[in-house]
Amino acid sequence: MDSERPTHQTINEPVYVNISIFLCGGSQGDIDNYVKRITHGLNKIAYDDDRQILIVKFYFNK
Template identity: 55%
Template sequence: MKVSFSIPGRPVPKQRPRVGKNGSIYTPKNCKEYEKKVAEVAYTVFRRPYAGPVALEINLFLTSRPGDLDNYVKSVSDGLNKIAYLDDRQVVELKAKVIVQTGITERAEVTIKALPLAL
């Protein structure tokens, strides 16, 4: 089974946790909001998370120079956790790319494919 969907808006790369004034550790607000947006879109597509191995493909469409590709992947992957799959450790194949072009609609296009269990 294969599922594809699009997350509208400019993708947000995962950032390192920050330390607050009181010494508590937190995830930056824009990262949390983007992961929530990914989760909300995924909820409309998945009735229940895949339980086995999956292949994940992410195509990022941006209008200007991007951050590190692996940080974008982490934001999307974390947003899909417990919705598209039970845990991101299930992702055993990964394909990701950035397309930078002026005049396009910024978005992330995601495809998740259930893979057969290895014996």
């Protein structure tokens, strides 16, 4: 049985990304790793490729 995935259109122009991370306790990790995982994870979902990102604003709250 073939399951159909919902189709959607990704952004194919320059992108501005605003990320807020709120952590409590434990190992915090490196900020660049959070940004990399989030932006790579949105490839083909929100935009065609993370190379389209022109600006990233990142807010990190411990």
